[in-house]
Amino acid sequence: MSEVAQRSRERIARRQVDKFAERRAQLAEAALQTLAELGYARTSLRDIAQNSAFSHGVLHYYFSDKVDLITFCVRQCKAECVTRYDHVVATAGSAGELQRGFGAALAATLVQDAPMHRLWYDLRNQSLFDASFRGDVLEIDQSLEQMIWRVVARFAELAEAPPAVSPGVAYAVFDGLFQQALLRQAAGDDGGTAAASLRAGAEHVLESMILRR
């Protein structure tokens, strides 16, 4: 094979790879929408396909398996969530500002992205029964823990007081608060009561995570 033909073939291969990856992402996006709406237990591949521009056969062209698809979805979900609060961390000039900014960001997430987060909790629970997802779920959970820890560590820094908890405990605590707020919001929340108390609770708990004075 000539060098030119070789290079041409490589270029084609790369383009195909790109297109392939792009369509995978596109289908995964449709899958995430569907899963977020219906939940893991009630979502079929045909539901997902109907939520995209394609027919149900395509899914097996781009994903080997249902598990493969959902695993990919989980990974894609991760990329969106993990940097959620970094902006607040970067721009806050004082401990109080960070505290208020974080509380507000949490509450905003609750209101805006509730379906995505209930899906996340759903899939995380699935990993307790089905080992297929466990690896990816754990990886994401660790990323989220680090995300939370960046907030807590920076808060301690700004407040000039050492953190009083471990990263694991900090993450677990905020996660619990968020999940509880999600439940209450789903239970019929007249005008953001859940969001407001999530905000207040988070600010208070963050305060108690450093050793003041």
Place this chain on the structure above:
Amino acid sequence: MSEVAQRSRERIARRQVDKFAERRAQLAEAALQTLAELGYARTSLRDIAQNSAFSHGVLHYYFSDKVDLITFCVRQCKAECVTRYDHVVATAGSAGELQRGFGAALAATLVQDAPMHRLWYDLRNQSLFDASFRGDVLEIDQSLEQMIWRVVARFAELAEAPPAVSPGVAYAVFDGLFQQALLRQAAGDDGGTAAASLRAGAEHVLESMILRR
């Protein structure tokens, strides 16, 4: 109809009611076992029946619906869980004793009843997608909140310091800790690391829930 016959019929009716309720409980128990093992998404009525002494048709004799069955299961689950830590509350003679007892009890629950609790989280998440369970789930969640609050309130009493958090926040925090420990334990826990750090985390967090001095 004579009085005797009347009474006899009533007695029979009552006996039937009792037997009916008893069998319902029996089947619900089998259902709980199965659900705890397989998870909500992968449990069928035939799976449940196979885990009992009966055939799959019986389920529709004692429960009108799959939802009916699972709702009943959830309620039955509640009765077992809600008084879990009351003994520690009743017998602890000092704040430190309550603190250690509660931590130990949480850790023991994690080790002994992990399947049941992953099922609880699974069903609670289901309620975020399916409104059928929502009412019962919320009711149980509130009972659990009260259970946790009995611990915190008693701890504050023994420590002679007022509580620093609301019941909702206290429950959310411990729930988050427990769930995180459950995840880590499921991820392959060599010899109770998750249980130990749950215990330590819970004791520390409980400490920070009162306004000392």
Place this chain on the structure above:
DNA sequence: GCCGTGCTTTGACAAGTGTCAAGATTTTCT
């Protein structure tokens, strides 16, 4: 004895599932 009533099994049903393969269609290269 027999009848009736409650309990249980069995088998069937329609709908829905993941999976796959054969063909139609589009894109790409020469």
Place this chain on the structure above:
DNA sequence: AGAAAATCTTGACACTTGTCAAAGCACGGC
């Protein structure tokens, strides 16, 4: 343009699911 490859649709398959009805079984009352 025409061939080759990639992409997409369609329809089918084997299987599972919730549901239900008909038939079999047990047992207490007359």
